[in-house]
Amino acid sequence: MPEAGTLTLPAPAKLNRMLHITGRRDDGYHALQTLFQFLDHGDTLTLAPRADGEIRLDATLPGVTSDDNLILRAARRLQAITGTHHGAHITLDKRLPMGGGLGGGSSDAATTLLGLNRLWKLDLPLASLASLGLELGADVPVFVRGHAAWGEGIGERLTPVALDTPWFVVVHPGVGISTASVFGAPELTRDTPPITMARALQGGVASWRNDCEPTVRALYPEVASALDWLGTRAPSMLTGTGACIFARLEREEDADALLAEIPERWQAFKAPGRNRSPLHDALDRRAP
Ligand SMILES: C[C@](O)(CO)[C@H](O)COP(=O)(O)OP(=O)(O)OC[C@H]1O[C@@H](n2ccc(N)nc2=O)[C@H](O)[C@@H]1O
Numbered sequence: 548m549p550e551a552g553t554l555t556l557p558a559p560a561k562l563n564r565m566l567h568i569t570g571r572r573d574d575g576y577h578a579l580q581t582l583f584q585f586l587d588h589g590d591t592l593t594l595a596p597r598a599d600g601e602i603r604l605d606a607t608l609p610g611v612t613s614d615d616n617l618i619l620r621a622a623r624r625l626q627a628i629t630g631t632h633h634g635a636h637i638t639l640d641k642r643l644p645m646g647g648g649l650g651g652g653s654s655d656a657a658t659t660l661l662g663l664n665r666l667w668k669l670d671l672p673l674a675s676l677a678s679l680g681l682e683l684g685a686d687v688p689v690f691v692r693g694h695a696a697w698g699e700g701i702g703e704r705l706t707p708v709a710l711d712t713p714w715f716v717v718v719h720p721g722v723g724i725s726t727a728s729v730f731g732a733p734e735l736t737r738d739t740p741p742i743t744m745a746r747a748l749q750g751g752v753a754s755w756r757n758d759c760e761p762t763v764r765a766l767y768p769e770v771a772s773a774l775d776w777l778g779t780r781a782p783s784m785l786t787g788t789g790a791c792i793f794a795r796l797e798r799e800e801d802a803d804a805l806l807a808e809i810p811e812r813w814q815a816f817k818a819p820g821r822n823r824s825p826l827h828d829a830l831d832r833r834a835p
């Protein structure tokens with residue numbers, strides 16, 4: 548039995564169903580237009596109260612010190628801005644590949660913010676948690692808000708949308724990609740003319756593409772071969788700056804059939820798309 552007051556919550560993955568890079572800001576960050584959607588698949592966090600005000604994290608992630616872990620950074624920021632005397636013991640069950648373009652670290656941070664807001668009875672509004680989250684990463688606000696969204700700016704200006712919710716097969720081609728290295732590549736296309744949200748939605752899946760894809764293909768041949776292979780089976784794309792790619796399928800049986808065919812050298816999973824984050828569903832089920 549979990550300890551009284553303990554919260555076990557999902558930190559779902561996101562997909563970028565399309566991603567355009569429309570410019571570069573003075574601070575080096577890129578202006579994007581993107582469609583975010585969640586997957587019913589991700590990490591799990593368990594948050595237990597601690598009376599002594601300490602934050603402890605049970606998670607060993609290769610290459611990430613505890614102090615750099617976005618979960619600890621999110622928890623400490625929340626403590627600092629609210630002045631709460633509460634602490635927490637946090638356990639992470641990591642399923643999402645790091646540097647995968649699925650936003651795993653950002654989602655962990657958002658689940659920490661919403662979970663501790665509930666555990667510590669802080670009652671901060673989502674808008675405050677989203678701006679706090681943006682300090683931790685460009686992808687955190689969409690996970691805080693919890694709606695599939697048209698994202699602009701660096702992904703923090705969000706308009707909720709309802710996208711098609713097919714099944715996806717997500718393939719990790721076994722290479723880690725640093726987001727900064729893709730955004731820093733000289734050959735990256737950064738001048739896609741801005742479009743309206745209505746036009747992006749009207750164009751539909753057949754018109755959606757990811758501007759990072761040509762650069763990632765050139766820098767990471769294994770991603771290129773995974774995209775080529777998957778593309779012969781179903782419409783396929785890169786998410787974020789990779790390394791994960793995803794194929795869109797109408798039915799779960801189609802996803803199962805495709806999964807059975809994936810070459811052993813690549814990791815893969817299937818999951819349905821969600822327009823509402825599984826995190827928000829879980830918090831609603833446990834109304835305070
Ligand atoms: C590519 C996306 O996954 C699309 O959803 C996100 O924009 C990336 O978001 P993220 O992983 O939360 O990125 P951050 O941790 O904020 O940034 C990592 C690094 O990527 C670069 N970066 C990131 C986002 C952005 N819009 N422009 C950038 O140039 C910056 O060099 C930054 O130092």
Ligand SMILES: Nc1ncnc2c1ncn2[C@@H]1O[C@H](COP(=O)(O)OP(=O)(O)OP(=O)(O)O)[C@@H](O)[C@H]1O
Pocket residue numbers: 608610611615616617618644645646647648649650651652653654655656686726787788789790
């Ligand atoms: N809890 C965490 N989980 C994963 N990565 C973390 C975490 N805390 C810090 N990091 C760091 O953040 C980096 C990016 O992690 P993340 O899993 O969000 O990558 P990503 O899926 O490529 O994200 P994005 O789609 O936002 O680019 C990792 O390589 C790691 O160094």
